[in-house]
Amino acid sequence: WGGVLAGVAGTLLVQKLLQGCCQKSEAEKRYKWRAAKSANERRRIFKEFVQGVQDDITKTLGELDGQAVFEEDAWEKPNGRGQGRTRVIKNGSIFEQGGCNWSEVFGANLPPAILKKHPHLQGKTFYATGVSMVLHPKNP
Numbered sequence: 001w002g003g004v005l006a007g008v009a010g011t012l013l014v015q016k017l018l019q020g021c022c023q024k025s026e027a028e029k030r031y032k033w034r035a036a037k038s039a040n041e042r043r044r045i046f047k048e049f050v051q052g053v054q055d056d057i058t059k060t061l062g063e064l065d066g067q068a069v070f071e072e073d074a075w076e077k078p079n080g081r082g083q084g085r086t087r088v089i090k091n092g093s094i095f096e097q098g099g100c101n102w103s104e105v106f107g108a109n110l111p112p113a114i115l116k117k118h119p120h121l122q123g124k125t126f127y128a129t130g131v132s133m134v135l136h137p138k139n140p
Contacts, residue, residue, distance in 0.1 A: 025037045026105055047104060047129055051085075054102040058087050061095070061135075068092030070100065098135035104128065 036042040058070040072089040077083065084103030089095050106127040115122055 020108060025130050040137050043127060050104075050131055051102055052138075054085065054087070057100050057131070058089075061089065061098070061100070065089065065092035065094045068095065077105065077121055081105060094137055096136045096138045098133070100131065100133045102129070 036045055043124075062069050068089045068091055070089045073086045073088075075084050075086065079080050082103060084101060086099065086101045086128035088097070088099045090097050104127070106125065108125055110121055110124055114126075
C-alpha cells in the first residue's frame, strides 16, 4: 500500500503544482531572469524561484495530508557561505515522515571533486541552490 499511496500523492502533487504554475504567463515566469542586469540579480531571481518551488511543494503536500503540517528550521552556514530551510512533516494521515529542503551555498573555490574533472575552473567561485525531497508514506 505504501507504494500506491506514494504514487497517488506524487500524481496529485504534480497536478496541483502544474495548476499553480500556470496562473502566471509562462513567458513571464520563464524569461524573467533575462531582464536581470547582473549575475547577482539573476541569482536573486533564481533563488526566489527555487524557494517558491519549496513553498509550493510543502503547501500542496500539507493540504494533501490534511493532518500534519511542515515545520521549518532555517539555518546558515559558517562565514556566510550559505543558508537553507529544512521543512519536516511527521505523523500525518498520509505521510509517516518526510522532508523538503531548500539550500544555497557559495564559495571562493570550487570543491576538489569538480576541479579534478575540470581543472580549467581552478580559482573560479561557485554558487548552487536547489530543492530536495524525501517522503515516507504510512504503511497500512
